[in-house]
Structures are given as structure tokens and as C-alpha cells.
Amino acid sequence: MIHATAIIHPAAQVGKDVRIGPYAVVGEHVVIGDRTTVGPHAVIEGRTAIGCDNQIFQFASVGAIPQDLKYRGEETTLRIGDRNIVREFVTLHLGTASGGGETVIGNGNLFMAYCHVAHDCHVGNQVIMANGSTLAGHVSVQDHAILGGLSAIHQFSRVGAHVMISGGAMVNQDIPPFTIAQGDRARTVGLNLVGLKRRGFSDETISAIKLAYRLVFRSGLRLEDALKKIMDEVGSVPEVASFVGFIRDSQRGIAR
Numbered sequence: 001m002i003h004a005t006a007i008i009h010p011a012a013q014v015g016k017d018v019r020i021g022p023y024a025v026v027g028e029h030v031v032i033g034d035r036t037t038v039g040p041h042a043v044i045e046g047r048t049a050i051g052c053d054n055q056i057f058q059f060a061s062v063g064a065i066p067q068d069l070k071y072r073g074e075e076t077t078l079r080i081g082d083r084n085i086v087r088e089f090v091t092l093h094l095g096t097a098s099g100g101g102e103t104v105i106g107n108g109n110l111f112m113a114y115c116h117v118a119h120d121c122h123v124g125n126q127v128i129m130a131n132g133s134t135l136a137g138h139v140s141v142q143d144h145a146i147l148g149g150l151s152a153i154h155q156f157s158r159v160g161a162h163v164m165i166s167g168g169a170m171v172n173q174d175i176p177p178f179t180i181a182q183g184d185r186a187r188t189v190g191l192n193l194v195g196l197k198r199r200g201f202s203d204e205t206i207s208a209i210k211l212a213y214r215l216v217f218r219s220g221l222r223l224e225d226a227l228k229k230i231m232d233e234v235g236s237v238p239e240v241a242s243f244v245g246f247i248r249d250s251q252r253g254i255a256r
Contacts, residue, residue: 001017001018001019001020002014002018002019002020003020003021003022003023003024003040005022005023006020006021006022006023006024006025006026006038007023007024007025007026008020008025008026009026009027009028009030011028011029012026012027012028012029012030012031012032013030013031013032014026014032015032015033015034015035015036015052016034016035017034017035018032018033018034018035018036018037018038019036019037019038020037020038021037021038021039021040021041021042021058022040022041023040023041024038024039024040024041024042024043024044025042025043025044025045026038026044026045027044027045027046027048027063029046029047029048030044030045030046030047030048030049030050030063031048031049031050032044032050033050033051033052033053033054033082034052034053035052035053036050036051036052036053036054036055036056037054037055037056038056039056039057039058039059039060040058040059041058041059042056042057042058042059042060042061042062043060043061043062043064044056044062044063045062045063045064046063046064046065046076046077046078046094047063047075047076047077047078047094048062048063048077048078048079048080048094049077049078049079049080050062050080051080051081051082051083051084051107052082052083053082053083054080054082054083054084054085054086055084055085055086056086057085057086057087057088057090058088059088059089060086060087060088060089060090060091060092061089061090061091061092062078062080062086062090062091062092063078063092063093063094064091064092064093064094065093065094066093066094066095066096066118066119066120066137067093067118067119068096068119068137070096070098071096071119074096074097074101076094076095076096076097076101076102076119077094077095077101077102077103078092078093078094078095078102078103078105079102079103079104079105080092080105081105081106081107081108081125082107082108083107083108084105084107084108084109084110084111085109085110085111086111087110087111087112087113087115088113088114089113089114090111090112090113090114090115090116090117091115091116091117092105092111092117093117093118093119094119095119095120096119096120096137099119099120099137099138100120101120102120103117103118103119103120103121103122104121104122104123105117105123106123106124106125106127106143107125107126108125108126109123109124109125109126109127109128109129110127110128110129111129112128112129112130112131112132112133112149113131113132114131114132115129115130115131115132115133115134116133116134116135117129117135118134118135118136118137118138118139119137119138120137120138121135121137121138121139121140121141122139122140122141123135123141124141124142124143124144124145124161125143125144126143126144127141127143127144127145127146127147128145128146128147129147130146130147130148130149130151130167131149131150132149132150133147133148133149133150133151133152133165134151134152134153135153136152136153136154136155136157137155137156138155138156139153139154139155139156139157139158139159140157140158140159141153141158141159142158142159142160142161142163142177143161143162144161144162144195144199145159145160145161145162145163145164145165146163146164146165146195147159147165148164148165148166148167148168148169149167149168150167150168151165151166151167151168151169151170151171151186152169152170152171153165153171154170154171154172154173154252156251156252157171157172157173157174157175157252158174158175158246158250158252159171159174159175160174160175160176160177160178160179160243160246161177161178161242162177162178162192162195162196162199163175163176163177163178163179163180163181163192164179164180164181164192164195165180165181165182165186166180166181166182166183166186168184169181169182169183169184169186170183170184170185170186171185171186171255172185172186172252172255173185173186173250173252173253173254173255174246174247174250174251174252174253174254174255175188175254175255176188176216176243176246176247176254177239177242177243177246178191178192178196178209178213178239178243179191179192179213180192181255185255186255187255187256188217188254188255188256190213191209191210191213193206196209201239204237205237205239208234208237208239208240209237209239209240209243211230211233211234212230212234212240212243212244215229215230216230216247216254216256217256223247223256227244227247227248230243230244231244
């Protein structure tokens with residue numbers, strides 16, 4: 001299962017049925033879960049823990065030190081869940097001490113070629129990052145979000161659950177759940193209705209989300225007034241409550 005030319009530190013922990021290709025490098029503090037595959041010339045280093053059934057393709061760089069001038073070699077981590085696909089030339093970096101100390105990636109995500117996840121990012125589950133999309137430091141991406149090719153997310157910004165970011169978008173504020181964002185600088189342009197229907201959201205839930213969206217983005221109300229009206233009318237719907245909570249928690253402001 002491990003090619004003779006692969007370089008694996010004796011202290012690295014490699015699970016059962018792991019495949020490691022030619023000239024791959026696995027560092028001292030790396031943990032690789034069962035049935036994970038590591039392609040030729042991939043480099044996995046740092047204090048990186050990888051779960052089970054992941055696919056890491058050739059030339060990927062996983063667990064390199066942050067591209068942050070404040071980093072001074074502190075012992076920070078990268079934690080990756082299960083069933084992720086990391087394609088060619090993807091870069092996933094360790095956290096920094098000032099940013100919480102770890103970069104976290106959930107389960108079932110797809111990182112297409114040339115994607116970048118910077119230090120201290122948190123990526124949820126079932127996220128798709130298309131070719132060349134980039135997360136700057138401290139970015140949060142929630143479950144089922146899709147980032148189009150060559151899109152970029154500014155430091156400390158958040159992308160909500162079930163969001164669709166159009167290709168080439170430059171995101172510098174928070175994108176609320178269930179929406180579509182596009183442009184430079186990116187703004188919300190509608191709801192991701194196709195994605196919601198594909199993921200089994202009921203008609204009643206979608207109707208409530210539509211009302212919430214209209215009140216925030218189309219009514220002309222002050223934001224706090226719109227949020228209060230949403231909670232009064234459809235706040236009992238869990239998805240709507242999460243939509244309102246996301247907006248209220250925003251530090252950078254939402255892209256209206």
C-alpha cells in the first residue's frame with residue numbers, strides 16, 4: 001500500500017489500508033486515518049490529523065506553515081475529517097496561535113485543483129470549492145456552501161450554509177445562509193432555490209426563507225426592524241432562526 005519511494009517519518013501514524021504513492025512525503029506529527037489515499041509527490045506535514053476515507057491527489061500540500069508574517073513556529077494544527085477529496089495543487093495550512101491555533105475541515109468536502117484554505121479557517125461539511133477558489137485567514141464556511149472557480153473570501157468573513165458564490169466573486173462581507181452572491185465586491189442577488197430544493201427543503205420552509213430574504217434585502221426596512229419582523233412572523237422555522245442568528249452575529253456586516 002506504500003510505495004518504496006515515499007518518505008514517511010517513523011513517528012507518523014498511518015492507519016489501516018492507507019495508500020501512499022511515489023515520492024509522497026509524510027511528516028513526523030502527521031496522523032492519517034484508515035483507507036485514506038495520498039497521491040504521488042503530495043506533501044503532508046505539520047501537526048496534521050486526517051480522518052478516514054480521504055483522497056489526497058498528487059502535488060497537494062497539506063499542513064504547511066501559515067502564510068502569516070506573525071507566525072513564529074508555534075505548535076498549531078490542521079484537523080481534517082472524513083471522506084474529503086483534495087485535488088491537485090490544493091494548499092491547506094496550519095492555524096496560528098493568535099487565531100485559535102487550528103484550521104478545521106469537516107467531512108465530505110471537495111477541494112478542486114489549486115484551491116487554498118489559509119490559517120485558522122473553519123470549513124463545514126459537504127462544501128464544494130471549485131478550481132482556484134481561495135479562503136484568506138480566519139474565514140468560516142458553513143455546510144453545503146459552493147464556491148465558484150476563482151472566487152476569493154476576505155479575512156474574517158463568513159459564508160453561510162447552502163450559499164452559492166458565483167465564479168470570480170470577491171467576497172469582503174458575510175454572505176447569509178441560503179443566498180447567491182456574485183460580483184466585485186460581491187453582493188447577494190437572490191436565493192439558492194435550486195440548491196434548497198435539491199437538498200429536500202419543504203415548500204413551507206422555502207416560503208418562510210423567501211419572506212425572510214425579502215424583508216432583509218427588498219423591503220427598505222432598517223436591518224434590526226426587518227429581523228424583528230421576521231422573528232415575529234416566521235421565527236418558529238429553524239432555518240429562518242438560523243438565518244436571523246447569522247446576520248445578528250455578523251462582525252463585518254452582511255453583503256446587502
